[in-house]
Amino acid sequence: MLIGCPKEIKNQEYRVGMTPSAAMEAISRGHSVIIETNAGVGAGFPDADYASVGAEIVGTAAEIFKRADMVVKVKEPQAVERKQLREGQILFTYLHLAPDPEQTKDLLDSGVTAIAYETVTDRNGGLPLLAPMSEVAGRLAPQVGSWTLQKANGGRGVLMGGVPGVGPAKVVVLGGGVVGTHAARIAAGMGADVTITDLSTPRLRYLDDVFGGQFKNAYASKNNTAELIAEADMVIGAVLIPGAEAPKLVSRAQLATMKPGAALVDVAIDQGGCFETSKATTHDDPIYEVDGIMHYCVANMPGAVARTSTIALGNATMPFMMALADKGWKQACEDDEHLLNGLNTHAGKLTYYAVGKALGIDVVSPSLALKM
Structure with missing residues (x-):
């Protein structure tokens, strides 16, 4: 051939x-x-x-x-x-x-x-050809999110790990799959206060067993999600329905409940994005603002590395x-x-x-x- x-x-x-x-x-x-x-x-x-x-x-x-x-x-x-x-x-x-x-x-x-x-799938129900880029994107998400949070970029001016006497950034990761797990690990490693959400209680148990102490987890009910994003400095969208359009987990109306200058990082943007206000951006011009909330929605994040x-x-x-x-x-x-x-x-x-x-x-x- x-x-x-x-x-x-x-x-x-x-x-x-x-x-x-x-x-x-x-x-x-x-x-x-x-x-x-x-x-x-x-x-x-x-x-x-x-x-x-x-x-x-x-x-x-x-x-x-x-x-x-x-x-x-x-x-x-x-x-x-x-x-x-x-x-x-x-x-x-x-x-x-x-x-x-x-x-x-x-x-x-x-x-x-x-x-x-x-x-393409595997015998364990995974997506073996998506997984490596999900790992890369997940690990990149807190990095680009922390950059988005910088005041010069329109963000809140919050340091991920804080400093003595000043608390760390609060990061919420929506989705406990490959992207979300890697994002939570890196954000926690940067010193942030991290909570990861998922609809699967067995997955939450697994995350707690393996990573307990590194980051917290919560069930992804609408009420829990709304409360968490209202307190977040950064929200990382990491949900995936294989081959389908991503569900919209944060509405435009909910942006008004968030802290001004908070950062949304939408790793699901290739599948349409999981925030109602998401639109694909490029590495040339990665960030835009809606209702005071900064959005990072680059559609080929792994291309940066x-x-x-x-x-x-x-x-x-x-x-x-x-x-x-x-x-x-x-x-x-x-x-x-x-x-x-x-x-x-x-x-x-x-x-x-x-x-x-x-x-x-x-x-x-x-x-x-x-x-x-």
Whole structure:
């Protein structure tokens, strides 16, 4: 199979879909790899690293999309990229279709077989290709939140860990999954007073057993959430419904109950955001203010630490990418129901229920798509 990796073109996205290590693995198995020139430079991988393992360096993304049997990326294809996709081609990347009707329409119109990192599952009910970026984003969230809290950025001017005689920042983390757990750990490590919420009492028990003493936890009822955010200096939104639009946990009306200059960090923004007032921002212009509350809603947070993120993502995606290349997408998905869960579009049909529900589009079951 000919595997192609274009340079990411989303604003300030420095990650790359294939590491030289992944290229070497694919080539060692008899596949061919083409990489757009400078695709890996932002993550610290120059063209020479790819060429040294046998990959072909090509001058334009157009050549990648024209020639490749499978296109491997990081972020969802932008409009100019989607126009170049075609039926019979595999697209393997993050998609986040539920809040993005334009992208969904373009992928369906192209006929491409699109497999989304964020909906591939594992036998434990986890999301193995989303987890590494969730870990990165979770660990980044308190860092960017503390920066947002600085007075020069419009924040309350509160130091995360306080100082002797002055209390620490109060941080509330909404969601006790991968993002939330890592966010709470880092915020607590910065000296903040941290409370994490979740709707699952078994999950809260687990967090208490493992991290008891590092941070507090609370059941995520509407009343508890309202009381906690009213006292918070920072709220980190870390909820996820796989493949679906994120639930709105904080309304605009509730902003009036918060401390002026408090910071909202929405890690769920790729799935539409979990605050009613969230809108996607970029690393160029990451913060905006609504009703006196500062919002940080960068849609590709892990791109800020591109090398760490690229290597972590590459470690997770490589086995699945190799299965798709070695067997073809149909056989690979027949052999692995968890990879099949990643199938979002095929031959003009939507194949992921949560996306169809969010966008009001008819869905064909993935198992039926295998027969198309």
